Amino acid sequence: MRFLTAKRRHRAARPALLVLALLLMGALYAAVAPAARVSADTGNSQQVAEGKALFQVTCSSCHGMNGEGTSQGPSLVGVGAAAANFQVSTGRMPMANPGAQAPRKQNTYTDEEIAALAAFVASLGPGPAIPTEDQYSGEGLSPDELAKGGELFRTNCSACHNFEGAGGALPNGKYAPSLVGVSGQRIWEAMRTGPQQMPVFSSGALPDEDVRAIVGYLDTLHAQPSSGIAFGGLGPVAEGLFAWIIGIGGICLIAVWIAAKGARAR
Ligand code: HEC
Ligand code: HEC
Known part of the structure; x- marks a missing residue:
């Protein structure tokens, strides 16, 4: 603290330091961000046009005519081809009815249609591309x-x-x-x-x-085939409980058996 309040420091030193820190953060972000948001491979414009046509028929009721979003669905600007490919190929989208969660279901699109939809979504703004x-x-x-x-x-x-x-x-x-x-x-x-x-x-x-x-x-x-009874991988609690009941139970039984045998031998 003494360091910061020392009279020797110029009055503008703290604000200047703040501005410098902000600039540094900005530069750092600019350096890192493009790597995370790989600029989308927009494909050829014909594919985008096909995707747009398909989108306006099946998706626009919730996501808007240009993917800008409505009260029924979020904006798709910048979600990237990867999001569109994931959502449509797993059958999550188009969402059938609003519920707690859009579930995985049978996908009814061909690979070309999915690629076109993804190309259109990618053209809306840079986002993660479909990975290789x-x-x-x-x-x-x-x-x-x-x-x-x-x-x-x-x-x-x-x-x-x-x-x-x-x-x-x-x-x-x-x-x-x-x-x-x-x-x-x-x-x-x-x-x-x-x-x-x-x-x-x-x-x-x-x-x-x-x-x-x-x-x-x-x-x-x-x-790997799971050995023995699967507890659904419930983790250490369930497995520990089983070890406790069967393990300790078994040891108790053996102890009783030894005691009974020992008593007979005497
Ligand atoms: C009945 C409404 C509805 C329809 C139709 C629909 N969506 Fe969606 N979509 C949603 C909702 C709601 C969400 C947000 C789900 C959530 O995050 O809980 C969503 C999410 C998405 C996302 C993920 C966005 C993100 O932030 O990652 C993509 C991509 C998407 N939709 C694409 C499509 C495409 C492509 C179609 C057409 C084939 C489509 N959707 C049709 C309602 C709909
Ligand atoms: C906060 C909870 C949470 C965490 C942490 C989480 N996920 Fe998920 N994950 C979900 C939910 C919820 C869904 C379902 C989303 C949907 O249906 O759209 C999901 C869906 C998925 C799917 C899609 C599966 C399918 O049905 O196609 C994959 C793959 C996945 N997660 C992998 C991972 C991996 C790998 C990690 C760790 C790096 C992870 N998740 C961390 C909650 C989580």
Whole structure:
């Protein structure tokens, strides 16, 4: 404190320092932001036009004629091709009826239609593009990287998706879906676009190599047949309780048996 209030310092020093700090933050943000919001691959203009036509038929009732948003649905400016691809290919969009959550359902669009819709949404503003395989593939990772993926998953995802990615309930009738059998591309897109209750995990926070580690970890986990009775991966509480009841119970039985045998032998 003495340092800040010292008379020797010029009166303008503190405001100047503040302005300097703000400028520095701005510069830092400018340097980092473009990396996180990869400028969208807008595709060719014909694809955008096709996407726009399709959008105005099926999506505009909620998202507006130009994706600007209405009281029924959010603006799609800047959500990126990745968000559109994720939402439409998982059947979440077009949303059938307003509910607690737009659920995963059968998607009725062809790949070309999805690509056109994504190109149109991408043309609205820069946002995460549809990833290429080297951004999300979990193949060929070392055991160390897989272990890191497990750690990242437990730290960032398991609170909602459960320890084994089996999914779980959230407040207000919402839920985090099971991640069993979900592709790496979808995991990348969900992390970068944060659908509904899920937070966005930007490439600044978790770079692509971390996404790949998580994908690899989930693939290995779900490829393994679980041994013994599955408790739905409910985590340490349920498993600990079972260990307690069966384990301690068993030890008690053995103790009783030994005592009875010992009594007979005497
Ligand atoms: C019945 C209304 C409705 C229709 C029709 C609909 N949407 Fe949506 N859409 C919503 C709502 C509501 C949300 C926000 C969901 C949430 O975050 O809880 C949303 C979210 C989205 C998002 C995610 C935005 C983000 O911030 O990541 C995308 C992308 C999207 N919609 C695309 C589409 C496309 C493409 C179509 C047409 C194929 C479509 N939607 C049709 C209501 C609708
Ligand atoms: C705060 C809770 C929360 C956290 C933390 C969270 N998610 Fe989610 N996640 C959700 C919810 C809710 C949905 C469903 C959104 C929807 O239906 O649109 C979801 C959906 C997903 C999906 C889409 C699955 C599908 O049905 O296609 C994937 C993949 C996913 N999350 C992966 C992750 C990963 C990986 C992490 C950690 C890096 C993570 N999530 C962290 C809540 C969370």
